[in-house]
Amino acid sequence: KQEVTQIPAALSVPEGENLVLNCSFTDSAIYNLQWFRQDPGKGLTSLLLIQSSQREQTSGRLNASLDKSSGRSTLYIAASQPGDSATYLCAPAGGYGNKLVFGAGTILRVKS
Amino acid sequence: GAVVSQHPSRVICKSGTSVKIECRSLDFQATTMFWYRQFPKQSLMLMATSNEGSKATYEQGVEKDKFLINHASLTLSTLTVTSAHPEDSSFYICSADPSRDYGYTFGSGTRLTVV
Numbered sequence: 001k002q003e004v005t006q007i008p009a010a011l012s013v014p015e016g017e018n019l020v021l022n023c024s025f026t027d028s029a030i031y032n033l034q035w036f037r038q039d040p041g042k043g044l045t046s047l048l049l050i051q052s053s054q055r056e057q058t059s060g061r062l063n064a065s066l067d068k069s070s071g072r073s074t075l076y077i078a079a080s081q082p083g084d085s086a087t088y089l090c091a092p093a094g095g096y097g098n099k100l101v102f103g104a105g106t107i108l109r110v111k112s
Numbered sequence: 113g114a115v116v117s118q119h120p121s122r123v124i125c126k127s128g129t130s131v132k133i134e135c136r137s138l139d140f141q142a143t144t145m146f147w148y149r150q151f152p153k154q155s156l157m158l159m160a161t162s163n164e165g166s167k168a169t170y171e172q173g174v175e176k177d178k179f180l181i182n183h184a185s186l187t188l189s190t191l192t193v194t195s196a197h198p199e200d201s202s203f204y205i206c207s208a209d210p211s212r213d214y215g216y217t218f219g220s221g222t223r224l225t226v227v
Binding site for chain 1: 118146154155156157158161203205207209213214215216217218219220221223
């Protein structure tokens with residue numbers, strides 16, 4: 001059974017800092033991995049999708065890396081802004097039905 | 113593209129009544145949709161997989177008679193919480209996978225409060 005761990009559980013930083021959010025998963029037989037953002041009381045917004053054959057994906061100030069063999073993914077946020085404050089969720093997809101399994105998330109607060 | 117629309121966003125119902133939540137794929141066909149539940153300050157837990165034209169597949173521990181799922185067309189899946197109780201109060205959210213190259217897209221969620 002896939003288990004996903006995200007570290008740190010919470011993070012509070014001043015505006016402008018570069019951040020690293022970590023995700024580890026126990027079953028490396030994944031099809032892809034997605035990073036999402038969730039604002040309080042809202043749905044999920046997909047940030048980046050990394051296929052299992054890829055090592056990284058970039059979108060604007062966001063960069064996600066994937067080391068499938070070691071069961072790790074990292075989300076880098078450059079030059080953080082208060083608008084980046086949200087919960088960030090990592091979810092590898094795999095197994096029968098290619099289902100997503102979620103970590104508990106990292107709660108990010110960027111202070112202005 | 114790849115938008116999933118979920119309604120209602122909030123609903124308050126009395127204990128013992130039933131509530132229906134709709135999830136529609138607006139610009140793609142979804143043969144499969146997924147229903148999740150999220151308790152405050154917790155992550156998303158998969159409840160069931162909704163399959164167009166066939167029975168839903170429920171995760172272990174989820175009562176299929178309580179959480180009725182219907183996937184009547186390629187663009188609509190519904191979740192009905194039957195005989196709701198206060199402990200069913202939660203955030204329910206659906207998702208679909210337009211293609212394996214696109215990744216999963218999620219609805220905006222439904223906050224259910226049972227009083």
